[in-house]
C-alpha cells in the first residue's frame with residue numbers, strides 16, 4: 001500500500017525507526033475480520049461460523065468473516081465487527097438498567113455491543129447526526145433484535161439541550177482521521193494530509209464539549225477513535241481533562257494492548273491509563289480507547305415535566321395512541337404472542353412502537369426509531385413489523401414454522417411458502433436452523449410473504 005510520505009515521516013518520528021517499520025509494514029497485510037455473537041439470543045453459540053479464534057478482550061467476539069446473506073447474520077445472531085473495534089464496547093461495560101448514550105452511533109457496531117450487554121433492560125439512546133446513516137443504524141438495531149434502543153438523529157449540541165445530565169454512560173466513538181481504516185478502505189487515505197488530524201480534533205472538541213453536558217454525576221464517558229494520531233487521541237484526552245471535572249479510569253491491560261503515550265501529549269502520567277491497539281501488535285485494525293469518570297453520585301431523575309407544546313401530539317407516551325389503536329395491537333398480540341410486552345405504546349404516523357420503560361422524554365427530539373417497532377396501524381387491522389421476528393424469542397410466538405434452506409432463500413426473495421397442514425389465519429414466526437428471521441401471514445395453508453421489500457434479495 002502506498003502510504004502518504006508525510007504519514008510515513010510522522011510515524012517514523014513518533015515511533016522510532018524499528019517500531020515504525022513494523023507499524024508501516026502492517027499496512028501491507030490484509031485487513032482482519034471479526035464478528036460478535038448476540039447475547040440477546042436464546043442460544044448465542046448456535047451459529048455455523050467457526051468459534052475457534054476468540055478475541056481475548058471481547059467476551060462474544062471471534063475472528064472470522066460473516067456472510068451477509070447467511071441465516072446467522074440475517075437473524076441477528078452475529079454482527080460483523082473487526083476485532084479491535086470490539087474493545088470499545090468491552091471497556092464501556094454497559095449494565096442492564098442503565099441509561100446509556102452512544103453519541104456517534106452509525107452504523108451500529110458499538111451500539112449493538114452495548115445493547116447486547118444491557119440485556120434489554122434500561123435504555124440505550126443511539127444517536128447519529130447524519131439521517132441516512134441513522135436509518136442504517138435503525139435497521140442494524142432491528143436486525144440485532146434489541147428492544148430498548150431509541151435511535152435519534154441530532155447534532156450533539158441540540159441533543160445536549162434536551163437531555164442534560166441524563167446518562168449513566170456515554171460513548172463518543174468520534175469521527176476521526178481513520179488511520180486505522182486504510183487497509184479496509186484505502187479511499188480513506190485520500191482525505192489524509194498532515195493537517196487532517198488537527199481539523200478532526202476541532203470537531204472532536206466540539207463533540208466532547210456537548211457530550212459531557214449529558215453525563216450524570218458519577219457517570220462514565222468512553223472516548224474512542226480508529227486513528228493513531230496523537231492530536232485526536234492523547235492530546236484530545238489531555239484537553240478534556242483540562243476542560244471538565246472528569247478523570248481517567250485506567251483500563252486493565254490484556255494481551256495485545258498497549259498503553260497510550262503521555263509523551264505524545266503534555267506528559268501527564270494518567271494518560272497512560274488509556275489503551276492503544278496497534279495493527280502490528282495484535283490482530284485488528286487499531287483503536288484508541290479511554291474511559292473517564294465524573295465525580296459525584298447520580299441523583300434520582302426529576303419527575304418528567306409535561307411539555308405544553310407537545311401535549312396532545314406527544315411523540316412519546318401512551319396518550320398519543322388512541323383506545324382503538326391500542327385495541328388493534330392488543331388483539332393482534334393476544335392472538336399471536338404468548339407473552340405481554342412491557343413498555344409505553346407510542347406512534348409515529350401509522351407506525352406503532354414500544355418505548356422502553358424509563359425512557360427519557362423524547363417528545364422534543366428527532367427520533368428515527370422510538371424503541372421496538374411493533375407494526376403498522378391500518379384501518380381496522382394491525383400489520384406486525386419485521387422487527388418482532390428478531391426481537392422476540394420463538395417461544396413468544398403462538399405459531400412458528402421451521403423452513404429449510406431452500407425455503408429460507410425463497411422467502412427472502414419475496415415468494416410465498418406452502419404448509420397445507422396449517423389451517424386458519426394468523427401471523428407466524430419463520431425460523432431456519434432454530435433462528436427467527438421473518439414474519440409470515442398464514443392464510444389456510446399458504447404463508448404469504450410480508451418480508452420487507454428493502455431486505456429482499
Ligand SMILES: C[S@@+](CC[C@H](N)C(=O)[O-])C[C@H]1O[C@@H](n2cnc3c(N)ncnc32)[C@H](O)[C@@H]1O
Pocket residue numbers: 103104105106107108109110111128129130133155156173174175176203207
Ligand atoms: C467512527 S463513526 C461511528 C461508528 C459507530 N460508532 C460504529 O461502531 O458503528 C463516527 C460517526 O460520527 C458521525 N459524525 C460526523 N460528524 C459528527 C459530529 N459533528 N457530531 C456527531 N457525530 C458526527 C459520523 O456520521 C459517523 O457516523
